Amino acid sequence: MAFIKLDSASKIYETAQALRGVDLEVEQGQWLNIVGPSGSGKSTLLNVIGGLDSLSSGNVVIDGAEITGLSEDAMAVFRRERIGFVFQQAHLIPYLNAVENVMLSQYFHSMSDEDEAIEALKRVGLGHRLTHRPSQLSGGEQQRVCIARALINSPKLLLADEPTGNLDRENTRIILELLKKLHQEEHFTIILVTHDPFVSQWGQRIITMEDGKIKCDEFICYL
Amino acid sequence: MSSSVIYEAFWVGLKEALKAGLVWIVLFSFLQVIDRKKLSGFFLYGILLALICPLYVFTLPVTPQLKELISRSIDTSFALFFILSAFLLAHGSGMNLLGAIERAFGKTVIAAPVLLLLSALYFAPDFAGNSVFLMELAEVKESPAAVYISATAGIVFGLAAFYAARKKIRVDFIGSFFGLPQLFLFIAMIKLLGGGIKGFSGISLIPSVQTGFMKFFHDFVHQVFVILMVPDHPLLKTTAWNFIGILFGPNFSSVAALAALLAIPMLFLSHSFLGPVPEPEAETPADRRKIKGLFMSDRKRKAVSVLLFVIFIVVAWFSESGENISKLYIPKPRPVVEDKGTVMIPLKDPTMDVRDGALYKFSLSYRGEEMRILVIKKDDGKLSVCLDACEICPPRGYGQKQGFVVCIYCNTPIPVATLGQPGGCNPIPLHVLIDDNFIRIDVSEILQKWDYVKSGKGKESVK
Ligand SMILES: Nc1ncnc2c1ncn2[C@@H]1O[C@H](COP(=O)(O)OP(=O)(O)OP(=O)(O)O)[C@@H](O)[C@H]1O
Ligand SMILES: [Mg+2]
Numbered sequence: 001m002a003f004i005k006l007d008s009a010s011k012i013y014e015t016a017q018a019l020r021g022v023d024l025e026v027e028q029g030q031w032l033n034i035v036g037p038s039g040s041g042k043s044t045l046l047n048v049i050g051g052l053d054s055l056s057s058g059n060v061v062i063d064g065a066e067i068t069g070l071s072e073d074a075m076a077v078f079r080r081e082r083i084g085f086v087f088q089q090a091h092l093i094p095y096l097n098a099v100e101n102v103m104l105s106q107y108f109h110s111m112s113d114e115d116e117a118i119e120a121l122k123r124v125g126l127g128h129r130l131t132h133r134p135s136q137l138s139g140g141e142q143q144r145v146c147i148a149r150a151l152i153n154s155p156k157l158l159l160a161d162e163p164t165g166n167l168d169r170e171n172t173r174i175i176l177e178l179l180k181k182l183h184q185e186e187h188f189t190i191i192l193v194t195h196d197p198f199v200s201q202w203g204q205r206i207i208t209m210e211d212g213k214i215k216c217d218e219f220i221c222y223l
Numbered sequence: 224m225s226s227s228v229i230y231e232a233f234w235v236g237l238k239e240a241l242k243a244g245l246v247w248i249v250l251f252s253f254l255q256v257i258d259r260k261k262l263s264g265f266f267l268y269g270i271l272l273a274l275i276c277p278l279y280v281f282t283l284p285v286t287p288q289l290k291e292l293i294s295r296s297i298d299t300s301f302a303l304f305f306i307l308s309a310f311l312l313a314h315g316s317g318m319n320l321l322g323a324i325e326r327a328f329g330k331t332v333i334a335a336p337v338l339l340l341l342s343a344l345y346f347a348p349d350f351a352g353n354s355v356f357l358m359e360l361a362e363v364k365e366s367p368a369a370v371y372i373s374a375t376a377g378i379v380f381g382l383a384a385f386y387a388a389r390k391k392i393r394v395d396f397i398g399s400f401f402g403l404p405q406l407f408l409f410i411a412m413i414k415l416l417g418g419g420i421k422g423f424s425g426i427s428l429i430p431s432v433q434t435g436f437m438k439f440f441h442d443f444v445h446q447v448f449v450i451l452m453v454p455d456h457p458l459l460k461t462t463a464w465n466f467i468g469i470l471f472g473p474n475f476s477s478v479a480a481l482a483a484l485l486a487i488p489m490l491f492l493s494h495s496f497l498g499p500v501p502e503p504e505a506e507t508p509a510d511r512r513k514i515k516g517l518f519m520s521d522r523k524r525k526a527v528s529v530l531l532f533v534i535f536i537v538v539a540w541f542s543e544s545g546e547n548i549s550k551l552y553i554p555k556p557r558p559v560v561e562d563k564g565t566v567m568i569p570l571k572d573p574t575m576d577v578r579d580g581a582l583y584k585f586s587l588s589y590r591g592e593e594m595r596i597l598v599i600k601k602d603d604g605k606l607s608v609c610l611d612a613c614e615i616c617p618p619r620g621y622g623q624k625q626g627f628v629v630c631i632y633c634n635t636p637i638p639v640a641t642l643g644q645p646g647g648c649n650p651i652p653l654h655v656l657i658d659d660n661f662i663r664i665d666v667s668e669i670l671q672k673w674d675y676v677k678s679g680k681g682k683e684s685v686k
Contacts, residue, residue, distance in 0.1 A: 081513075109509060110516030116508050154507035 001064070003028035003189055004049060004157070009058035011044050011212075018044035020212035021058065028156070031183055031190040031222070033200040036209035042193045043161055045209065049191060050083055050159045051075045063156060080109050084150030084158045084188075088165035090142040092134040092149075099130050102149050109153040120148040124178055140171030144178065151182060160192040164199055176202045228360050232370045235353050236377025243270060243346065244385035246410050248392060253406050256398030265335045269342020276351035285355055287578070288604060293355060296348040303344065304411035309487040311404030312529065316487070316494040345410065399521070405528040408488070412532050484536050488529050495526035551622035551629055556586035556595050556611075561666045568598065568662040577606065577662075582623035584611055587669060594673045595620055597650060598662065599628065599639055607642040608662055609650035610669070612676045616648055651676065 002025035011019040018041045026032055034042045047053035048060060051067050059068040063082060070078060092101050098121055103112040121130055124144040134142055143163060150158060160179075164172040180202060183190055192203065200206050201220065208216040247266065254263050280289075328334045357374055361367035401409065500519055505511035557575075559566055568585055570577055577583045583598045595611035597620070612618035616632040623629070627636035628650065635648040643652030651672050656663040 081509075106509075106512060110513040111519065113508070113512055116512070152509065153512075154509040 002026060003030075003063060004191075005061045006049070007059050007061075009045075009048060009060060010056050011041070011048060011053065012056040017212055019048070019055075022212070022214055024207070024214065026189060026191065029187045029189055030205060031203035032192070032205045032207065033203045034191065034193045034207055034209060035195060035197075035200050036215070038195070040209040041212040042209050044212075046159050046161050046191060046193050049157075050085060051079050081153065082156050084153070084155040086143070086146050086150050086158070086160040086163045088162040090134065090139075090146050092142060092145060094134050097131045097133050098126060098137070098145050098148075101134070101145055102152050105149045105152050117148075117152065120152050121145070123182070124148045125174075138171075139166050140174055143167065143171075143175055147175070147178060147182070151186070151188070154186070155188060157189045157191070160190065162193055162195070164194070164196065169198070172196075172199065228363060229369055229373045232357060232360050232373040233377040233380075235356060236374035236379075237381045238377070239349065239353060240378045240381025241384075242349070242413055244381060245413055246345070248385070249397065249401060249406060249409055252392075252394045252396075252398035253401045253403075254398075255394050256401070259331075259334070262331065262334055262338055265339040266342045269339045270346050272339065272343040273346035273350050276347045277354035280351050280354040280358070285358065290355060291602075291604070293348060293351045297352055300344055300348045301411055301414050304341075304407050304414065305484075308404050308407030308411055311402075311407060312487050312491040315402060315404050315525075316491045316498075345414070349414070400524050400527050402525050404491070405525055408532050409528045412528075412535060416535075481536070485533060488533050488536075491529050492526055492533065495522045495529070498522075551624050551631075552582060553620070553622040553631070554582055554584050556584040559585045559587055559596075561587065561589060564666050566596075566664045566666060566669065568596070568664070570657075570660055570662065578604075582621070582628060584620070587666075589666065589670065592673070594669055596653065596664070596669065597621060597628070599623070599642065601642065602626075602640050606657060606662065607639070607652070608655045608657075608664070609643050609652045610672055610676065611650065612673070613648045613650055614676070618673075618676050621650060 004024070004026040006022050006024040008021040008023060009019050010021055011017070016039075022041075022045060024045075034045060036042050044053060048055055049062065051070070055068055059066055061067070062078075065078065067075060067078060093104065096104065099114065099117050102117040102120055103114060106112045106117060118127075118130060121127065124147055126141060126144055126148070129137060129141055132141075134145070137145065143166075146163075150160075158179075164175055167175065176199065179190065182188075190203070192199070194200050202222075203220065204222050205217070205219050207214050207218075250266055251260075251263050254260050328337070357370060361370040500515050503511055503514040503518075505514055559568055566587055568577070575583065577598045578600045580600050585596045585598065587594045587596065595618075596608065597611040598606060598608050601607050610618075611620040613630065616630055619630070619632040621628040621637075622631055624636065626639055628639060628642065629636045630648045633648055637649055642650060653664055653672065654668055
C-alpha cells in the first residue's frame with residue numbers, strides 16, 4: 001500500500017476552490033516535487049497532507065492512518081511524531097540559539113537531548129554556529145537549522161513549502177545537496193513545493209498542479 | 224444544641240460516604256489502568272464485611288474497653304496502610320524488596336482475598352467508631368431516631384454525589400497517577416484527613432507516632448539509668464534530667480516522628496525526580512527519547528500523591544507543634560477532706576469522672592499544709608494515683624499533654640503508662656484502695672510522702 005494516498009481530495013474556500021478532486025499516491029521514501037502557477041493549490045495540497053488544513057471532501061491516508069478522521073489532539077501527536085515541516089520563512093524562535101531551537105522541537109516531541117541536537121546541527125554543517133541566534137545566522141544557515149529541526153524527531157515524511165524561496169542559487173544548492181544526502185541516508189519521504197525549475201529537478205517525481213488539479217505527473221532521474 | 228447533634232450525625236454519615244467514594248474511585252481507576260478491573264468487586268465485599276462492626280456495636284453492649292479497642296484500631300489501621308505504602312515506596316525507590324510477592328499478587332486467587340481483607344480492615348474501625356459516636360449522640364437527643372435518620376441521609380447524600388459525578392470521572396487519567404504504593408499512601412491520607420471519629424479534627428497521626436518515640440526514648444533512658452547505673456547517680460539531678468529530657472521531650476520526638484514519616488516518601492520523591500533513567504533500546508534517537516520521556520513523565524505523575532502527602536504531613540506537623548507549646552492542660556485541684564484518717568475521692572460526680580482520661584488533681588488541707596494528689600486513667604484502664612510532685616523537683620506539679628503528664632518545673636514529659644515508676648522526675652505513687660465509688664488513701668501515706676518531697680530528702684539522696 002502506498003505511504004500517502006489521496007482520494008478525490010477537494011478543498012473549497014468561500015472565495016475559491018483550491019483543490020478539485022485530487023487523486024495521488026506516494027511511495028515510502030519517494031522525493032516528490034510539486035510545481036505549478038501561483039494559486040494552483042500547491043500549498044493547500046501540502047497543508048492537507050500535513051494535517052494543517054482539513055479537506056472539504058475526499059480523504060487522505062498517511063502511513064496507514066486516515067488522518068481525515070483524527071481528532072485534533074490525535075492529529076497533533078501524529079504531526080509531531082511522523083512529519084517534519086520546512087517553510088519559506090524560517091520561523092525560528094529569535095531569542096533561542098540554534099541548539100536551543102532544535103531542542104525545543106525535541107521537547108515538544110518527548111524530551112530534550114542537547115548532545116543529539118548538537119549532532120544534528122553538525123550534520124547540516126552548522127557545527128561552528130551552535131550558539132548563534134537566528135539574527136546572527138544567514139538565510140541559508142537559518143534554513144539549515146530548520147532542516148535539522150524538522151528532522152530531529154526522525155519523521156517518516158518531510159514537507160517543504162518553498163524552502164529555498166528566499167535563497168540565492170548558491171545557498172539553494174547547499175540546501176538541496178544537504179536534503180539529498182539526508183534523504184539517501186534516512187529514506188524519509190519528501191514532498192517539496194517550488195516554483196523554481198532548478199529546484200524541481202532534484203527529486204524522483206514532479207507533479208504539476210493547475211487550477212486545483214494534477215495536470216501532469218512525471219518521474220525523473222534523481223540528480 | 225439538639226440541632227447541632229443532628230448536624231453532626233449528618234456530617235458523620237456524609238464523611239464516611241465521601242471517604243468510601245474517594246477510595247473507591249482511586250482504587251477502581253488504579254485497577255482499570257493495570258487491567259485488573261475484576262478485582263474491584265472484592266473491595267465492595269470488604270466494605271460489606273466491615274459493616275459487621277456497626278451491627279455488633281448496635282446490638283451488643285459497648286464497654287469502655289471496647290471503645291478503647293476501637294480507637295486504638297483506628298490508629299492501627301492507619302499505621303497498617305501507611306507502613307504498607309512506605310514498604311512499597313521503598314521498593315519503588317529502587318530497593319526491590321518484593322519480587323516473589325509481586326508475582327503472587329499477579330494471581331487473582333491471592334490478590335482478591337487480600338483486597339477483601341484490606342478493604343474490611345480499612346473501613347471496619349471507622350465504621351465501629353462512628354457507630355459508637357452516633358449512639359452517644361442519640362443518647363443526648365430526645366428522639367434517637369432523628370440522629371440515625373440524619374446520619375443515613377448523610378451517607379445517601381454522599382453516595383448520590385458520587386453516583387451523579389460518575390460519568391465525569393476520567394478513570395484513565397486518575398489511574399495514571401497511581402501505582403500500588405501511591406494508592407496505599409493516598410488512601411492512608413484519606414483516612415488521616417477524614418480520620419478519627421469526629422470531623423477533620425482527628426488528624427491523630429503525628430501525635431501517635433510522636434508518642435511512640437517519646438515512650439521509646441523515655442523507657443530506654445529510664446532503663447539505662449535505673450538498671451545499668453545506680454539509681455542515685457548524680458546524673459539524676461534535675462539539671463541533668465532537664466538536659467536528657469530533650470531526648471524524649473516533645474521537640475526531639477516530634478522531629479523524629481516527622482523524619483520517620485517522611486524518610487521513605489522523600490527517598491521515593493528524590494528517586495522519582497533525580498533517579499537514573501534507563502537507556503531504552505530503540506530504532507531512532509527520537510524513539511529512544513520518546514520512551515525515556517514517557518518513563519519520566521509517568522514517574523513524575525506517580526510522585527504527585529507522594530508529594531501531596533509530604534506537604535500535608537509538614538503542614539500538619541507545623542500546626543501541631545504550634546499547638547504543642549500552648550496546650551499544657553493544668554486542671555484546678557479539687558478540695559478533698561480527711562475523715563477518720565482516710566481521704567476519700569469519689570470516682571464520679573455530676574461534674575467529673577476520673578476515668579475519662581483527663582488529668583485530675585485534688586488538694587488536701589491538713590494542719591495548715593496544702594498537699595496535692597493527681598489521678599489519671601492509664602491506657603490499660605487502671606487508675607494511677609500519685610502525689611502531684613516528684614522526688615527531685617520542687618513540687619510545682621504536673622500538667623497533661625496528650626499521652627503524657629509533664630512536669631511544670633523541669634518540663635519532662637512522663638508517659639502516662641509509666642506513671643509512678645521510681646526514679647527521675649516521676650510522680651510519687653500512693654498506696655490506695657479503689658472500690659466501686661471511691662479512691663481511699665490513708666492520710667499518713669500522703670503525709671509521709673509529701674514530707675519527703677518537701678524536705679528535699681529525695682534530692683539529698685542523689686547527691
Ligand atoms: N485560507 C484561505 N482562505 C481562502 N482562500 C484561500 C486560502 N488559502 C488559499 N486560498 C486560495 O486557494 C487557492 C490555492 O492557494 P494555494 O496557497 O494552495 O496556492 P499555491 O499554489 O500555493 O500558490 P503560491 O505559489 O502563490 O504559493 C488560491 O486561489 C488561494 O487564494
Ligand atoms: Mg504556496
